[in-house]
Amino acid sequence: MAPLPVAPAPYPKSHPFAWFPLAGQRHAIDRRDRNMPVGSPMRCLCGVTHPRGADGDMEWLWPTCERCWDEACRIVGVRRRG
Incomplete structure (x- = not known):
């Protein structure tokens, strides 16, 4: 049986930004x-x-900054949530 084709990702895997826990978000x-x-x-x-603070395990669960999210969506060319 032949392997199933893999669909290309809708956007590059690497972006010019990274998500990071800072100041409670x-x-x-x-x-x-x-x-x-x-x-x-x-x-x-x-x-x-x-x-930058020291990062641990729980900080990654903090809520996402909405303004950062909107700008990240603009950069990658997707519609923002909501």
Whole structure:
């Protein structure tokens, strides 16, 4: 039996941003900044800058910043939720 064809992804797997827990929310930051040391300013797609804190297991469950989400959707060319 031949393998099923794989459909191409609707957008690239790699984007210029990454999701990161900052100041009680998941914000989108410039992908190049994701390895900055704790305390470094992290500029978010929503236009706000927060200092990087120590990340753990639960911070990834924080709510997503709506303004970052809207800007991320604009960048990848998808309609925002809602």
